[in-house]
Amino acid sequence: xxxxxxxxxxxxxxxxxxxxxxxxxxxxxxxxxxxxxxxxxxxxxxxxxxxxxxxxxxxxxxxxxxxxxxxxxxxxxxxxxxxxxxxxxxxxxxxxxxxxxxxxxxxxxxxxxxxxxxxxxxxxxxxxxxxxxxxxxxxxxxxxxxxxxxxxxxxxxxxxxxxxxxxxxxxxxxxxxxxxxxxxxxxxxxxxxxxxxxxxxxxxxxxxxxxxxxxxxxxxxxxxxxxxxxxxxxxxxxxxxxxxxxxxxxxxxxxxxxx
Numbered sequence: 248x249x250x251x252x253x254x255x256x257x258x259x260x261x262x263x264x265x266x267x268x269x270x271x272x273x274x275x276x277x278x279x280x281x282x283x284x285x286x287x288x289x290x291x292x293x294x295x296x297x298x299x300x301x302x303x304x305x306x307x308x309x310x311x312x313x314x315x316x317x318x319x320x321x322x323x324x325x326x327x328x329x330x331x332x333x334x335x336x337x338x339x340x341x342x343x344x345x346x347x348x349x350x351x352x353x354x355x356x357x358x359x360x361x362x363x364x365x366x367x368x369x370x371x372x373x374x375x376x377x378x379x380x381x382x383x384x385x386x387x388x389x390x391x392x393x394x395x396x397x398x399x400x401x402x403x404x405x406x407x408x409x410x411x412x413x414x415x416x417x418x419x420x421x422x423x424x425x426x427x428x429x430x431x432x433x434x435x436x437x438x439x440x441x442x443x444x445x446x447x448x449x450x451x452x453x454x455x456x457x458x459x460x461x462x463x464x465x466x467x468x469x470x471x472x473x474x475x476x477x478x479x480x481x482x483x484x485x486x487x488x489x490x491x492x493x494x495x496x497x498x499x500x501x502x503x504x505x506x
Contacts, residue, residue, distance in 0.1 A: 272296040279330040307342035363476040366435030
């Protein structure tokens with residue numbers, strides 16, 4: 248811990264009373280963290296106390312990366328000194344990592360959850376999340392399907408019920424994207440492919456397509472509500488999709504400042 252004059256007043260190798268330390272933080276305090284597992288969560292807790300928090304990328308912070316005497320103690324002191332120079336003078340830049348907001352982090356975790364289904368890409372997951380938002384707002388699966396335009400119109404007269412065509416007064420993004428790639432989605436799962444093939448033979452391609460889309464949307468809704476990944480997930484395929492998704496996000500973040 249450094250004062251505003253850059254003098255070290257205390258060094259703790261292990262913070263055993265972190266709650267007490269957090270209670271002492273205020274709007275005049277500035278904290279620096281090294282990026283690691285859970286660093287965003289700790290940064291949120293620190294910022295909730297009114298303090299500023301920097302999450303440093305250790306691979307770009309050359310004082311740490313190129314240090315010949317690399318220990319936690321030296322790294323902590325170097326981070327603290329660099330932070331003091333940056334805050335006091337503004338002449339020394341700190342290489343921080345991109346820290347998404349809590350809403351964005353929750354969205355990313357939901358995308359990573361849904362793409363564990365074979366055939367579901369990040370684009371499909373994002374389209375579904377954009378349309379549905381919070382799955383808990385639909386009390387039943389049928390209400391969600393109606394919102395997505397996946398149930399037919401119904402006409403009841405004289406005690407008879409006549410199903411009609413699919414309604415168009417609804418959200419269309421998820422239905423449109425899944426309609427264009429339903430063959431790919433169905434082929435990615437033996438159960439979906441078998442269901443799609445049987446329904447196509449019995450009731451035609453159009454109805455079979457909508458039935459598969461309804462089934463897939465129901466699976467995604469259950470996963471969002473339970474927080475559990477797809478039971479028959481292909482680990483290798485899942486990790487490949489994650490790497491591709493992370494590369495796309497990185498490219499978008501690099502292109503955004505240039506635009």
